Amino acid sequence: MSDNNIKDMIGKVFNDIADAMQTGQFGERVKVGITVAGSELGIDNIVKGAEMAQARDKSIEVVLIGPKVDSALTQHNVEGEDAQHKKMEELLDSGEIGACITMHYNFPIGVSTVGRVVTPGQGREMFLATTTGTSSPHRVEAMVKNGIYGIITAKAMGIKDPTVGILNVDGARQVERAFKDLNSKGYPVNFTESGRADGGSVMRGNDLLTGTPDIMITDTLTGNLLMKVFSSFSTGGSYEAQGFGYGPGIGEDYNRTILILSRASGTPVVANAIAYAASLIRGNVTQIAKEEFEKANKAGLKDILKGLTKDTKKVEAKEEEVVEAPPAETVTGTINGIDIMELEDAVQALWKEGIYAESGMGCTGPIVMVNEAKLSEAIKALAKAGYDVGESDPC
Incomplete structure (x- = not known):
């Protein structure tokens, strides 16, 4: 040397x-x-x-x-x-x-992000579970997963027994029942009480402003809207000046710690998001995710989720056609405008035409991803199959 x-x-x-x-x-x-x-x-x-x-x-x-x-x-x-x-x-x-x-990063279905805000009523920090991505195409199943993702993130941030509330949106009562079932089978969920006189674990708008729970469970689109309001209510909306960004993508067996910012996130939020990421690294969020999923699955999470979705699945009288995927290709071209409930069907419609495709979630909603060179061909094929689609996924 x-x-x-x-x-x-x-x-x-x-x-x-x-x-x-x-x-x-x-x-x-x-x-x-x-x-x-x-x-x-x-x-x-x-x-x-x-x-x-x-x-x-x-x-x-x-x-x-x-x-x-x-x-x-x-x-x-x-x-x-x-x-x-x-x-x-x-x-x-x-x-x-x-x-x-x-x-503007596309997470796979099953992964969504846990945002972190400072609530204006009492200056408390609160996690919004979740704010981008899609945990599941089924609304209630997604919200249950969102709650698990929020618990993982809060624990990685050093909160040993985070309090949980469920925002009063469609499906909230079903989510509450699912978590009570999970709790009774051995996965502890520390429900908090609404600040309103009638209490309960279903949160009102007032609880958003005061930050009643450590973790507020909601559907992702509502969470995304709330993030934007909390971050930019003092600036008129064009500049996100407060909070810590849209947070880390969490999902079972997902091992990358990737946090999301809006294209309108300002310098203070950028700095806060980096500090948020550093704390998650120190808190070993990947290991905590593994441990929490193990405990939740041991308590019957997968069976509980199946029970939520079984009544919404159509029973087909005839055997469904099995569609083989074409050889995999790099998929950087995106197609938007397809409803989340039809996303997998749209992918298979392209497979039938010999076009390799994958489903994903962009910043504005569900997307189908194809090879850039086949983008025009894929759009035509989906239009022919009856889908109302648009090219690209603008933020």
Whole structure:
């Protein structure tokens, strides 16, 4: 080893010791990535938020992913949003970064994000479960899963026994029964009481403002709307100035810690989202997810979910046709406008035409994903099959 290399190593050791003494954080810094292109507010908005997050907490190393920018932060330079996501996935899968924040990312069905807000009534933090993605095509099943995802996230954030409430939307009572059933079979759920006089675990609008539960369970589209209101009610809507973003994608056997921002998320939210991601890394959210799913499944979660959906499934008199998927291809072209209940049927309609397709969830709703070169052909095939579709998935 050369003298220069030895000097560099010694210098790094002393720098690490100085950082640890300043921050009180000893050991390796957590690495959080963030993709910089795609914001409606410009790349500089994201970079400033990233620099703010690292300045606040020296135990975080922020890694920028995207086009080259004028910043002292570590950078992985690629061009284009698809390239950003590919690089992000590579860095996550290799362990180079522990989590990443991005915009406009398509999670698989079964994965949705747990947002984190500061409620205006009493300044309490509250988790919204969930805010983007789709846990299940079935509304009530999705909300039950959303509740599990919220519990996982809250525990990863250090809340040992988080309180749970269910927003008073369609399906709330069915969700309540499902969780009580799960609770009785050995999976503890710490229901809270509404702040209104009649109490109960079904939450009112007032409970949203005061942050009555640690975790507010709702359907994802309502959660998405609430995130936007909580984040930008003081700015007129064009700039999200408050909160921690739309949160991590959680799902059974999903091992990437990817957090979502809106294209309208401002610099303060960017910085907060990075801090949120760092806390999830330290709290080992992936391991907690594994443990919580094991406990919930042991208590009969899958049977409870089957009971929720069995009455909504159509009984076919004839045997359903089995459609074989064509050979898999890279799918970066997106088609929107298809109802969630028809999403898998649309995929199989394309398979029948020899076009490989996958289902997913974009920022505006369900999408069918196909190879970019076959996008026009796929749109024509779906239109022919009776689907009202549109190209791309704008945010």
